Amino acid sequence: MQLNVLVLPGDGIGVEVTREAVRVLKAVADSFGHSLTLNEGLLGGIAIHQRGTPIPDETKELALKADATLLGAVGLPEFDTAPPDKRPERGLLGLRKALGVYANLRPVRSYRSLLDSSPLKNELVEGVDMIIVRELTGGLYYGTPRGISGSGAEERAVNTMTYTRSEIERVAHMAFQLAGRRRKKLTSIDKSNVLENSQLWRRVVTEVGRDYPDIKLDHLLVDNCAMQLVVGPKQFDVLLTENMFGDILSDEGAVLAGSIGMLPSASIGAKAPSGAWIGLYEPVHGSAPDIAGQNKANPLGAVGSIAAMLEYSFGLTEEAIAVNFAIEEVLNSGHVPADLKPADKPASTTEVGDALCRYISERKVPV
Ligand code: IPM
Ligand code: MG
Numbered sequence: 001m002q003l004n005v006l007v008l009p010g011d012g013i014g015v016e017v018t019r020e021a022v023r024v025l026k027a028v029a030d031s032f033g034h035s036l037t038l039n040e041g042l043l044g045g046i047a048i049h050q051r052g053t054p055i056p057d058e059t060k061e062l063a064l065k066a067d068a069t070l071l072g073a074v075g076l077p078e079f080d081t082a083p084p085d086k087r088p089e090r091g092l093l094g095l096r097k098a099l100g101v102y103a104n105l106r107p108v109r110s111y112r113s114l115l116d117s118s119p120l121k122n123e124l125v126e127g128v129d130m131i132i133v134r135e136l137t138g139g140l141y142y143g144t145p146r147g148i149s150g151s152g153a154e155e156r157a158v159n160t161m162t163y164t165r166s167e168i169e170r171v172a173h174m175a176f177q178l179a180g181r182r183r184k185k186l187t188s189i190d191k192s193n194v195l196e197n198s199q200l201w202r203r204v205v206t207e208v209g210r211d212y213p214d215i216k217l218d219h220l221l222v223d224n225c226a227m228q229l230v231v232g233p234k235q236f237d238v239l240l241t242e243n244m245f246g247d248i249l250s251d252e253g254a255v256l257a258g259s260i261g262m263l264p265s266a267s268i269g270a271k272a273p274s275g276a277w278i279g280l281y282e283p284v285h286g287s288a289p290d291i292a293g294q295n296k297a298n299p300l301g302a303v304g305s306i307a308a309m310l311e312y313s314f315g316l317t318e319e320a321i322a323v324n325f326a327i328e329e330v331l332n333s334g335h336v337p338a339d340l341k342p343a344d345k346p347a348s349t350t351e352v353g354d355a356l357c358r359y360i361s362e363r364k365v366p367v
Pocket of ligand 1: 074247
């Protein structure tokens, strides 16, 4: 198969983790006989430095032409006080919108060898296997009016949380279909006791649910969900929620996996003429400028995102399984990056990449 992939390393550790993820993708292409065409583009802080904008037109064009895009991370502290359109994060939001990837799938699972990496008790975490479906192109992140106006005591800031019925319906269908391939349980998260936006969300999700009579649908308020994620995370199969709630809850979910460095994500929505998803794949973690350039970052979230790309954008299930097996092999070996708190000397980013490529070329399946 011909795989045309765009890589946007972005900022901070994004550069290091995508480097290893690309090596893994090359190892997969070699082992399984695929031909890989890689392109690289600018997004985020590096794009502001080199092109004066967080999302240059050429990046958008490259992403629209690629079969799939791998993104590292965006964000640099030097832009913390920059105006909104000169912030790295704007680049990421612009890219998500340009690609129309309205459903962000964030799987959260526990790994046996990482149970002690989570601050939660082993028995709470063992067996956790859920997927957060975060709406990605609407809500507070994009709603208008927005902005800061006035001055002195009257200076004010406005953001708007807005959803249309069709925006809710399409992401809800995606979540119900996903639940149908899993344990058939969907929990929709909202704040419908306070927000009209959530009242519409709950009503529309309930209506969409009538098309999926075999899926058990529950609704949960977001504050309660935040608590349930740490007191009883095994109750969840598929969680469906709007953009901002999903952003917050998925970082909380990272505690279950052992480290945010472990979490991959797939953002999908529109389909290519082939029927495959047009996808943007990125680890859930940020650019971590404090450890950038030190060869310390955990590349497994980025590598897991490659597995998701192989599955969703290319339909290469066997290849995706091989990548996920290689991740488990690394974890079982105990030679893992610092964020996973290994007993011995932590593995560097490149050492993890070396091990993954070796496992893939040997196609070892863990016992
Ligand atoms: C994420 C990140 C982004 C988001 C930031 C970097 C804009 O936190 O993907 O979770 O809020 O969506
Ligand atoms: Mg986030």
